[in-house]
Amino acid sequence: ASASIPADDLISVGTIGLIKAISTFRAEKGNRLGTYAVRCIENEMLMYMRSSKKYGNEISINDPVGTDKEGNEIVIMDLLCDDDLSMIEEIDTRLQAARLYTVMSRVLTPREIEILALRYGLSVPGTTRAELTQREVGKILNCSRSYISRLEKRAIEKLRNTMEE
Structure with missing residues (x-):
């Protein structure tokens, strides 16, 4: 796993893979659930890592965009907030x-x-x-x-x- 992907995210993605494995497993095809589940979990994690890489240049509302007159850092959220509502x-x-x-x-x-x-x-x-x-x-x-x-x-x-x- 990539060091940039939090462990909690990988656990969540793995859980989704396990749930998908359980819901799509067909014993009559001759596979064991454990083998099938491992494949589904791996596949789910690979898809997640691909999509994370694709959107790796996302920005956060807490990213700095400059400074104000007093030298204080301005973040995107500051620009989005409107004091008068x-x-x-x-x-x-x-x-x-x-x-x-x-x-x-x-x-x-x-x-x-x-x-x-x-x-x-x-x-x-x-x-x-x-x-x-x-x-x-x-x-x-x-x-x-x-x-x-x-x-x-x-x-x-x-x-x-x-x-x-």
Whole structure:
């Protein structure tokens, strides 16, 4: 085994090889389990070492990339972190929007989806457009403002009930 591969990794890979050997062993082929298992374990370790060599130039988020003004070492992780959490908030917002779109497509009629999309400026996930008044939506869909109001209220209630489940 290579000195650069930790013993724990080799033990784990060997265990995977043993599990594969046990699950694929066929006694009717005339081999002994021990002989077959050794071959499977060796093969698994060789495959692991090949893949480790192939990706040997991987970088770590703890690798240094330079120094700051005070001479402190900067690592990749420092560049990825955002103190104001804007990236995390953006991801959270997108996840919530994706969940909302999934729920909308599952519980609302196409007409209700269209009304909410026009009213709240929704478009495809991740984009927005102008929010319209109930009167403007009614004009587009050739309906009264009060009818749009009722459908909007019903659609929001359906979403609220589904999201609370």
